[in-house]
Amino acid sequence: MVTSPTPPLDVLRRFAPGTVLREAARLIFNQGTGALIVIGPESAVEPLSTGGFRLRDLPVTAPRIAELAKMDGGIVIDDQSNTIERANVHFMPDPNIATGETGTRFRTAERIALQTGLAVLAVSEEGRNVAVLFSGPTRVVLQAPMTLLAVANQRLQSLERLRRRLDEAVVRLTQYEEDEIVTLRDAVMVIQRAMLVLRHVDDLEQLAVELGDEAPMVQLQASDLANGVTEVVELINIDYQKRKPRRGASVFKGLNDMATEDLYQTAAVAQGVGLIPLDEEASPRGARALASVPRLPDSVRDAILRRFGSYGRLKKASVAELDQVEGVGPARAARIRAYLDQFPHTAPVIAAEV
Numbered sequence: 001m002v003t004s005p006t007p008p009l010d011v012l013r014r015f016a017p018g019t020v021l022r023e024a025a026r027l028i029f030n031q032g033t034g035a036l037i038v039i040g041p042e043s044a045v046e047p048l049s050t051g052g053f054r055l056r057d058l059p060v061t062a063p064r065i066a067e068l069a070k071m072d073g074g075i076v077i078d079d080q081s082n083t084i085e086r087a088n089v090h091f092m093p094d095p096n097i098a099t100g101e102t103g104t105r106f107r108t109a110e111r112i113a114l115q116t117g118l119a120v121l122a123v124s125e126e127g128r129n130v131a132v133l134f135s136g137p138t139r140v141v142l143q144a145p146m147t148l149l150a151v152a153n154q155r156l157q158s159l160e161r162l163r164r165r166l167d168e169a170v171v172r173l174t175q176y177e178e179d180e181i182v183t184l185r186d187a188v189m190v191i192q193r194a195m196l197v198l199r200h201v202d203d204l205e206q207l208a209v210e211l212g213d214e215a216p217m218v219q220l221q222a223s224d225l226a227n228g229v230t231e232v233v234e235l236i237n238i239d240y241q242k243r244k245p246r247r248g249a250s251v252f253k254g255l256n257d258m259a260t261e262d263l264y265q266t267a268a269v270a271q272g273v274g275l276i277p278l279d280e281e282a283s284p285r286g287a288r289a290l291a292s293v294p295r296l297p298d299s300v301r302d303a304i305l306r307r308f309g310s311y312g313r314l315k316k317a318s319v320a321e322l323d324q325v326e327g328v329g330p331a332r333a334a335r336i337r338a339y340l341d342q343f344p345h346t347a348p349v350i351a352a353e354v
Helices: 009-014 020-031 042-048 062-068 104-116 145-179 184-214 216-225 229-240 266-273 298-308 319-323 330-342
Strands: 035-039 053-059 074-078 083-091 119-123 131-135 138-141
Touching: 009 131, 009 184, 020 035, 020 062, 020 119, 035 104, 042 074, 042 083, 042 104, 062 074, 062 083, 104 119, 104 131, 145 184, 145 216, 145 229, 184 216, 184 229, 184 266, 319 330
Parallel strands: 035 074
Antiparallel strands: 035 119, 053 083, 074 083, 119 131, 131 138
């Protein structure tokens, strides 16, 4: 059986709780008939179809799908017109396509999905109450909303723990910066934990799509826990790269394609962002400290970083020295000095509310 860890979200949304197709699956469960439903243009599935009968401009409703599922054959729904095009169809996909499914209906559904790339819903007959969505190489079991909510709560708890560990790493990095005892490992550990937070947020987003109408609370909590995480990764990358990253370049380019298990390996993350060797002593440029200054344009921030070169020199800069930087001016220089005096208490990333 071929599977994918990231099914298309637009496909999942069509089968989320509260949708017509999900309600149809529930009705089919209740009547115990089972079903095989193909979503896509009839022309795409025509070469694999025989028998049955065609319907004309019949709008999709859950009761109609459930009623047509009482017949032995499958159903074809056009995803563009949102109409039922054909019913009681016998599907004949290529039997040479490998499948790990058991049962004729589920084996047929997976083969159709693999052969056509269309979304196919297979619902078991009475007794099993299993609905599986196939979409190309993707296989997703459509779970009950209460089951999905339990999974979401477990993942939110894991995300909360990861966010706490991230905040601890940020506080430790800040203290080491103040004491001037930083190594690249300290910076990489913040990036590593931040990426794990973001990866778990992405997983929750997929789960939220599966939850449908039940998703808003999960999405809100995940969004709160991700607050400021992207920004701190970019700032630390600016602070610790041996050469200042080019404008528009993103640290995430080397990290987003990493497998989740690799993100748990500090050395792999360090290699991915180019912050090596891990135990090399380092000094930040001061980008994260300047991010604590509100409404400071990036161009001015970059000019200040070029002028002073390191956080050590920046935190000792006088108002007069800051005023000499192009784009700063007396009033802004005084404000920057005031915020630098309060840093790290004004650090841009603080503990998330959980």
